[in-house]
Amino acid sequence: MTVIAPLLVGGLYVLLNSLIPERHRRPFNAIMVAGAGAAYLSGGGLGVWEFVFTAAATYVAYRGLESWTFIGIAWLMHTAWDVVHHVKGHPIIPFAAHSSLGCAICDPVIAIWCFAGGRPVRDMLRVRFGRRRGGLARTVPGD
Numbered sequence: 001m002t003v004i005a006p007l008l009v010g011g012l013y014v015l016l017n018s019l020i021p022e023r024h025r026r027p028f029n030a031i032m033v034a035g036a037g038a039a040y041l042s043g044g045g046l047g048v049w050e051f052v053f054t055a056a057a058t059y060v061a062y063r064g065l066e067s068w069t070f071i072g073i074a075w076l077m078h079t080a081w082d083v084v085h086h087v088k089g090h091p092i093i094p095f096a097a098h099s100s101l102g103c104a105i106c107d108p109v110i111a112i113w114c115f116a117g118g119r120p121v122r123d124m125l126r127v128r129f130g131r132r133r134g135g136l137a138r139t140v141p142g143d
Contacts, residue, residue, distance in 0.1 A: 006102040010109025017113075018120035025118055027065055033074040034061035036107075040081065045090025053081055072114035079107040 020028055037057025041050050057077055064071035082104035085091060093099035116124065 002098055002101065003105055006105035007109060009102075010106040013106075013110055014113045015121055017118070018122065022120075026068060026071070029068075029071050029114065029118060030061050030064035030074075033064060033071055033078065034058055036078050037061060037074065037081075039092055040085060040090075043090055043092075043094065045085060045088060053077075057081075068114045068116075068118045071118070072111040075107045075111035075114060079104050079111070082107065 017025060017029065034057065037060075038054050040046070041054055044050055046053075057074055060070050060074040060077060064074055082092065082100045086098070086100040086104060091097055091099040091101075092103055
């Protein structure tokens with residue numbers, strides 16, 4: 001469950017975000033990743049470096065207001081920070097020892113979706129699978 005649950009959470013995040021209208025989806029995600037970047041501030045496990053990371057993550061999230069790529073980068077930055085906190089023993093949720101590890105597994109799922117342009121899952125499936133008589137059929141590039 002240490003791996004499966006975070007993957008499911010990441011997938012659920014992507015699915016739910018697919019329901020947000022396109023014009024609001026990127027700004028919403030930029031705000032979400034900015035908040036994630038500040039999540040460790042209250043614990044202070046890494047001292048002043050918490051502020052340095054938060055400033056960098058906030059800048060990248062701000063750039064994400066105009067770019068899905070920057071949002072993806074910010075999620076990967078948060079993944080790296082999760083790993084550092086897990087290794088140092090300062091989890092994001094103090095009473096859940098593996099919470100930073102779970103976050104480090106979940107965040108790349110979201111980042112991959114962002115690098116793919118943050119499109120609705122339905123649209124991504126339409127690109128991957130074409131419609132033919134009798135239902136969905138796999139399309140081959142160059143057909």
